[in-house]
Amino acid sequence: MRVGLLTREFPPDVYGGAGVHVEFLARELRPLVDLEVHCWGEASQRERGHGVVRHRPWSALDGANDALRTFSVDLAMVAALEGRELVHSHTWYANLAGHLAKTLYGVPHVLTAHSLEPLRPWKAEQLGGGYALSSWAERTAVESADAVIAVSAAMRQDILDCYPALDAARVHVVHNGIDTELYRPDPATDALRRVGLDPARPYVLFVGRITRQKGVPQLLRAVRDIDPAAQVVLCAGAPDTPEIDREFRELHEELSRVRDGVHWIPKMLPRPEVVQLLTHAAVFVCPSVYEPLGIVNLEAMACGTPVVASRVGGIPEVVVDGETGLLVDADADFEAGLTRALDRVLADPVAARRMGEAGRARAVGEFGWDAIARRTAALYADVLGQA
Structure with missing residues (x-):
């Protein structure tokens, strides 16, 4: 089965959950199908021989609207997909390539929806x-x-709901996954020292992009009033726009004036350092206002850390309220609810440890990438059988 996997993000250029998903899905699919990954980036002849083909936006569109530049990458992908029996696209950045390949070559198109444009008007x-x-x-x-x-x-x-013309029988649930060997408790603390954390004080950790979807402004307001003994660690970068970047910086400055122990890490850390930060956090917080699933919650759980998260989208399918963490309604009381939930976890280390252990067990038992790849490959076979 010759499959073309289409994505914007692929290592080493991974900045969000969709990129993490494709990275691990591709790894587990390779033993099951003849896989060729088409992604953004500078082309490499060596990678072409190893099943990775990178495409960059057309230079004639340098400075043009990002959507036009994306479409140029999609066209380049389509031209390189001849001979594939099935294409599988991820996010709108590659969806058009999948659709055009289906139309041009007469092959099936499988699409994974990691988020939906109608539900992200801030884009x-x-x-x-x-x-x-x-x-x-x-x-x-x-x-x-x-x-x-x-x-x-x-x-x-x-x-x-967004696409009522779509036949419901064609929509299948295959959860995101987690590599619980890469994401597991790490007792080392050298990464904490490099960041400047005080090991004697607990800390609340956020890891994510600076975007309205992730609820970052709400979080910065909510942590003003948590237990003053707690540190706040913000692994936050890649702002969507200058406006959200400016808002974040202003809120960060305000927060730093009213409490100490606020640490902002604007760069993407290597995975081992993120694992250390996740392992030693008193609580991980995911304040998203829209989240189809939220791989980062699985990463925290796999590292044995309790999670405080918003009760939106697919998060309740990952974080079990009162068992692996606490869920907060994203309503008018959202920021105060985040404050209360974080303080509740910080105030009871024994219960927090119990939730962390339950989270690790749930991540291992329910969300392994090998099973997810098998389900995906089985869907490919079904779709090819119907074509």
Whole structure:
């Protein structure tokens, strides 16, 4: 089975959950299918021989709207996909490539929805008129795909709500996964010392992009009032727009004036250092206002850390309220609810340890990438059998 996997992000250029998903899915799919990954980046002849083909936006579009530059990458991908029996696209950045390959070569198109453009209106800040183009590309690809994979049951319902013309029988739930060998408790603390953390004080940890989707402004306001003994660690970078970047910096400065122990890490840390930070955090916080699943919660759980997260999207399918962490309603009381939940975990280290152990067990037992790859390959076979 010759499969083309289409994505924007692929190592070493991974900055979000979709990129993490594709990285590990590709690794586990390789023994099961003849896999060729098409992604963004500078082309490498060596990688082409190892099943990775990188494409960059056309130089004639340098400085143009990002949606147009994305479409140029999609066209380059399509031209390189001849001979593949099935294509599988991830995110709107590659969906159009999947749709055009289906149309040009007459092969099935499987699409994994990691998020939905109609549910992210703030993307208009980032893309301007390009948001209309990204929305068009996603709708066209979703409604025409032979199969659509939702990363959670909540995401499946969102897909059907946003795209009612889509046949529900073509939408399948295959959860995101976690490598519990890479993400596991690490007793080392050298990464903490490099960041400047006080090992004698507990800390609240956030890891994510600076975007409205991740609820970063709400978090910065919520942690003002948590236990003053706790440190706050923000592994936050890649702002979507200058506006959200400026808002983050202003809120960070305000927070740093009213409490000590605030640490902002704006760069992407190597995975081993992130694992250390996750391991030793008193609590991990995920304040997303929209989240189809949230791989980062699985990463924290796999490291044995309790999670405080918003009760949105697919997060309740990962974080079991009162067992592996606490869920907070993303309503008018959201910020105060985050404060209360974080203080509750910080105040009871014994219960926090118990939730962390339960989270690790759940990550290992329910979300292994090997099983997810097998389910994905089985879906490929079903789709090819129906073609």
